[in-house]
Amino acid sequence: MNPVTRYAKNDQGQYIAYQMFGEGPVDLVFIPDWVTNLEAMWEEPSLVRFMDRLASFARVICFDKRGTGLSDPVPLGAVPSWEEWMYDVGAVMDAAGSERAAIICHGDGGQMGLLFAATNPGRTAGLVLMDTYARRVRAPDYPCGVPTEIADRLMGFIIGSWGTGHAALEGAPSLANNPAFVGWRGRYERLAMSPGQFRSLYPKTYELDFRSILPAIRVPTLVLHRKDNFYVRVENGRYLADHIEGAKFVEIPGRDHFFHAGDIEALLAPVEEFLTGKRTTVEDDRVLATVLFTDIVDATGRAERIGDRAWKDLLERHHEVVRKELARFGGKELDTAGDGFFASFECPARAVRCAQAISAAVRELGIEIRAGLHTGECERVGGKVGGIAVHTGARVMGQADAGQVVVSRTVRDLVAGTGLEFEPLGTRSLKGVSGEWELFLAA
Numbered sequence: 001m002n003p004v005t006r007y008a009k010n011d012q013g014q015y016i017a018y019q020m021f022g023e024g025p026v027d028l029v030f031i032p033d034w035v036t037n038l039e040a041m042w043e044e045p046s047l048v049r050f051m052d053r054l055a056s057f058a059r060v061i062c063f064d065k066r067g068t069g070l071s072d073p074v075p076l077g078a079v080p081s082w083e084e085w086m087y088d089v090g091a092v093m094d095a096a097g098s099e100r101a102a103i104i105c106h107g108d109g110g111q112m113g114l115l116f117a118a119t120n121p122g123r124t125a126g127l128v129l130m131d132t133y134a135r136r137v138r139a140p141d142y143p144c145g146v147p148t149e150i151a152d153r154l155m156g157f158i159i160g161s162w163g164t165g166h167a168a169l170e171g172a173p174s175l176a177n178n179p180a181f182v183g184w185r186g187r188y189e190r191l192a193m194s195p196g197q198f199r200s201l202y203p204k205t206y207e208l209d210f211r212s213i214l215p216a217i218r219v220p221t222l223v224l225h226r227k228d229n230f231y232v233r234v235e236n237g238r239y240l241a242d243h244i245e246g247a248k249f250v251e252i253p254g255r256d257h258f259f260h261a262g263d264i265e266a267l268l269a270p271v272e273e274f275l276t277g278k279r280t281t282v283e284d285d286r287v288l289a290t291v292l293f294t295d296i297v298d299a300t301g302r303a304e305r306i307g308d309r310a311w312k313d314l315l316e317r318h319h320e321v322v323r324k325e326l327a328r329f330g331g332k333e334l335d336t337a338g339d340g341f342f343a344s345f346e347c348p349a350r351a352v353r354c355a356q357a358i359s360a361a362v363r364e365l366g367i368e369i370r371a372g373l374h375t376g377e378c379e380r381v382g383g384k385v386g387g388i389a390v391h392t393g394a395r396v397m398g399q400a401d402a403g404q405v406v407v408s409r410t411v412r413d414l415v416a417g418t419g420l421e422f423e424p425l426g427t428r429s430l431k432g433v434s435g436e437w438e439l440f441l442a443a
Helices: 045-055 082-095 107-119 148-160 179-192 195-201 203-207 211-216 234-243 264-276 299-306 308-329 348-363 388-397 409-414
Strands: 006-009 015-021 026-031 058-063 101-106 124-130 221-226 248-252 286-296 332-337 340-345 369-381 384-386 405-408 422-430 433-442
Touching: 006 082, 015 082, 026 082, 026 107, 026 264, 045 058, 045 264, 058 082, 082 107, 082 348, 101 107, 107 124, 107 211, 107 286, 124 264, 148 195, 195 203, 211 234, 211 286, 211 369, 211 409, 221 234, 221 264, 234 248, 248 264, 286 299, 286 348, 286 384, 286 388, 299 308, 308 332, 308 340, 308 348, 332 384, 340 348, 348 369, 348 405, 348 409, 348 433, 369 388, 369 409, 384 388, 388 405, 388 422, 388 433, 405 409, 409 433
Parallel strands: 026 058, 026 101, 101 124, 124 221, 221 248, 369 405
Antiparallel strands: 006 015, 015 058, 286 340, 286 369, 332 340, 369 384, 405 433, 422 433
C-alpha cells in the first residue's frame, strides 16, 4: 500500500504535502528536484525500488515543494525565495515529529539541503548530496557550470517537450528505450506542474550561487556523483566535496541523472553505510547567520543639542521601535551599545527587510540610522555569535551613510529572487578585514 499523504502548514499558512514510510533508526528527509508528485511516484517500479531501499534503513520523509505536485501552488511571478523553501523543510520535519534528520537531496533539490544544513546544523544529522551543484551556470571562476547558451537551449527543450517523457533522453539514458517508463515520466511531469509553472520556477536555479555558504556547512557530508552524468557534470560534485570541510566524495559509475535510474544499489549502499555506521557527533558551535548592525547618525551632536533628559527619552523610543521590528522579522537581539544594535537572523531577506523597516520607522522620530548586513559563518559563544563574519558586518555598516542599508555581495547573492533590489556601491576595503569587498545599497 502507498503511504498516506499528509499536509504540513508552514509559518505563512501554506500547505506542503508529505509522506512518511519506513521504520529504520534514522530519520531521513529526501529532497528531489522540481518534478514530483507524491502519489504518482509509486506508479513507477524504479522509483518504488529506490524508496523501498531507503526505507530499509531509515524512516523516510518525502514532500512536494510548494508549486509542484500535491502542495499549494505558487502564483506565476511570485516564486518563493530559497530561504522560504528552506523553511518548508523544517515545517515538514515538525509535522512528522522529527527533531533531527539526515538530509538527502538530489539535483535541483541540493540548494534547499545546503541552505538548511548550514542554517540548522542542530537539526541535521548528516547531509547527502547526489548529482547536485553549488552553482548552475558557468562563471570565469567556475568552469564546471553550464554555459549560458546551453542552459537556454536546455530550457527550451524541456518546455517544448513537457509532458511527453522525452526528458528521459537526457535524464535517464538507461531507461529511455523503455516505452512504459517514458509514458510514466510524461504523466509524472503533467501531474507535477504545467510547463508555464516550470518556466517560472526553473530559471531560479540559473540565478543562484551557493559557493559562499559551503564553508559554513559543519555536518557530516557525503557527496555522490555519477561519473558520466551529462545533465550535471561530475566536476560539480567534486567542487562541493572540495569546499565542504570533511566531506567524503564517492564517484558512481553511470550516465543517468534521475536518482531512480541506473544502478540504485551503487548509489544507496554508500548512503546506508554513511548514515548507519559509526555515529558522528555534530559540531554545533558554528552556524550560517546574517548579522545586522545599526547605529544612530550624529548621535553625540543630537544629544548635545537636545539635552540629556530629552536624549534619554528619544533613545528609549528608538530602542522600542528597533525591538518591535526585530520581533516582526524574526531577528535575535545580541547586543545594544548606546545608540546601536547588533542582531542576527537565519534568513538574509528578512534581515534586509528588517533593516529597511527600522530605518523608515525611526525616521518618524526625527532621527536617521545607518545599517550594515553580512552573511557568513559565525561561532556561537555564550548565546551570541562571533567571528570574522560579525566583524565584517560591523565594517559594512561603517560604509553606510545616513538612512542607508548597505549589504555585502554575499547577502545580495543569497536573496536573489526575493524581490529586493540593490544598487552597486563598488568595491571597498574594510578595516581589519582582508581583501576587497563588493558592497550594495538596498533600494
